[in-house]
Amino acid sequence: MKRLLIIEDDQGLAAILSRRMARHGFECQLSHDASDALLTARHFQPSHILLDMKLAKDNGLNLIVPLRNLLPKTMMVLLTGYASIATAVEAMRLGANNYLAKPVDTHTLLAALDVNKDAMQGETKSDEQDDLPLNPKRLEWEHIQQVLSANQGNVSETARQLGMHRRTLQRKLLKKPVSSLSN
Structure with missing residues (x-):
């Protein structure tokens, strides 16, 4: 069995990743901080690791x-x-063997983990629903939300970091796009 250690401080995302990977034959362990990650890795001896950059x-x-x-x-x-x-x-x-930007779908994650295609064949309809690709406007909105969060809600600083006018940023924040490709 493949053993996956998920090192992710967002406990909700870690649980989702764990469920998705368990459907593909992974035995999963979660670690939510850097200090616990090495200890868990030593005891669990994973064959695969998903590591969040910001913990x-x-x-x-x-x-x-x-x-x-x-x-x-x-x-x-x-x-x-x-x-x-x-x-x-x-x-x-x-x-690191690979590098992925969030949000990531299961197919991309399995490919990055170098999992063979046989494991990807067992997906169910609910997996496909979970993995609908995000449209570009939704990806932009998600990125803006992350930068805004990193700036503790400071719209002016976020606009400066993103290289856009403050009012443009405010308009974009008001329009939360749908997550699927359909526009």
């Missing part, structure tokens, strides 16, 4: 080397809501 006040990048030293053959995927080329390069340099 409360910690940075998941700092866990890659110790996890890689502890489990050199483990398939490690870094997940982030703050994707950038610089962090992707850094994650790979430190030893």
Whole structure:
């Protein structure tokens, strides 16, 4: 059996990921902070690791080397809501096998974890509903929400970081797009 350690501080997302991966034959363990992650990894000996880049006040990048030293053959995927080329390069340099931006669907996650296609054949209709791709406007809205949250709701600072006018940002915040591709 494949063993997956999910290191994610968002407990709701961690539970969803665990359920989805369990449907594909993974035995899952959850860790919600950096200090617990290494201990759990040592005891659980996972074959695969999903590591969130932002763990409360910690940075998941700092866990890659110790996890890689502890489990050199483990398939490690870094997940982030703050994707950038610089962090992707850094994650790979430190030893991550793959790097994915949130939100991520099950197919993409399984591919990143290097799971064979036979495991992907067993999906149910509910999996397909969970995995509807997000439209570009919804992805933009989600990204804006993450940046806004990181700025503790400061709209002016968020607009500056996103390179847009404050009023444009306010208009975009008022329009929450639907999550599927249908427009």
